[in-house]
Amino acid sequence: MTIDDLLIRNDTEMDCASITDLTAKAFETLEISDHTEQFIIMGLRAAKALTLSLVAEVDEQVVGHIAFSPVTLSDGTTDWYGLGPVSVLPEYQKLGVGSALINEGLARLKAMGAKGCCLVGHPGYYGRFGFVNTDEFTLEGVPPEAFFALSFDGKMPKGKVAFHEAFFVGGGH
Numbered sequence: 461m462t463i464d465d466l467l468i469r470n471d472t473e474m475d476c477a478s479i480t481d482l483t484a485k486a487f488e489t490l491e492i493s494d495h496t497e498q499f500i501i502m503g504l505r506a507a508k509a510l511t512l513s514l515v516a517e518v519d520e521q522v523v524g525h526i527a528f529s530p531v532t533l534s535d536g537t538t539d540w541y542g543l544g545p546v547s548v549l550p551e552y553q554k555l556g557v558g559s560a561l562i563n564e565g566l567a568r569l570k571a572m573g574a575k576g577c578c579l580v581g582h583p584g585y586y587g588r589f590g591f592v593n594t595d596e597f598t599l600e601g602v603p604p605e606a607f608f609a610l611s612f613d614g615k616m617p618k619g620k621v622a623f624h625e626a627f628f629v630g631g632g633h
Contacts, residue, residue: 466557467517468564471525475515476505478522479547486547497545503626504529511541512572514565516548516557524548526561528569529626531578533597534619541569542623543579562589570612578609578621597621 471479483498504510509529516524526546533540543565548557566589569577578597579586583605591608596618599607609616 465518466560468514468560469517471513471515475522475525479513479515479525482522482525482549483545483547485549486553487545489550497547500545500626501525501527504624507624507626509624509626512565512568514561514568516552516561518552523552524557524561526558526565528565528577529624531624532622533617534621535617537575537615537617539573539575540617540621541574541577542621542627543577544581559588566610575613575615576609576611576617578607580606581608582606599623 479501480498483501487497501510501513504527505513510527511530512526512528514526515522524547526543528541528543531540531542543562546558546561548561566577577591578599579591580599580602581591583593586608589610591610593604593607594609594616595604597609597616598604598619599621
């Protein structure tokens with residue numbers, strides 16, 4: 461597969477089962493996961509809190525998914541979103557599918573007028589997209605090196621962020 465074969469589109473109701481399955485498979489062997497990512501997506505969907513939900517498709521098979529949902533900031537800043545989970549079927553990992561989903565999702569968030577995006581993730585991965593660690597903007601219970609933020613308007617919030625309650629399904633952030 462080459463990245464040229466990849467189609468990124470908004471998810472549909474018919475993609476829900478595929479998204480649940482691929483998310484479970486994507487995180488199945490990840491040691492730092494509590495293996496609740498598919499339930500987070502289901503919870504966000506049920507709460508109508510999925511601001512943006514994109515799938516990556518190859519030959520009409522859904523091979524990747526990314527979710528963005530609103531976050532709450534203690535300093536009152538609005539229009540910030542949380543990225544995650546982002547999932548790619550194991551056999552399609554390390555081929556650029558996740559990067560393509562992240563880049564497309566961030567571009568769409570910006571086009572919607574979002575002010576920024578934050579996430580919990582692997583310290584070695586998200587810097588390439590412009591995400592940075594920040595001391596002034598934190599997520600309680602998450603080490604600073606695993607919490608990332610990307611401001612679209614040049615202003616970094618101060619204080620604490622809270623993700624949607626669907627993220628707490630497994631005791632996560």
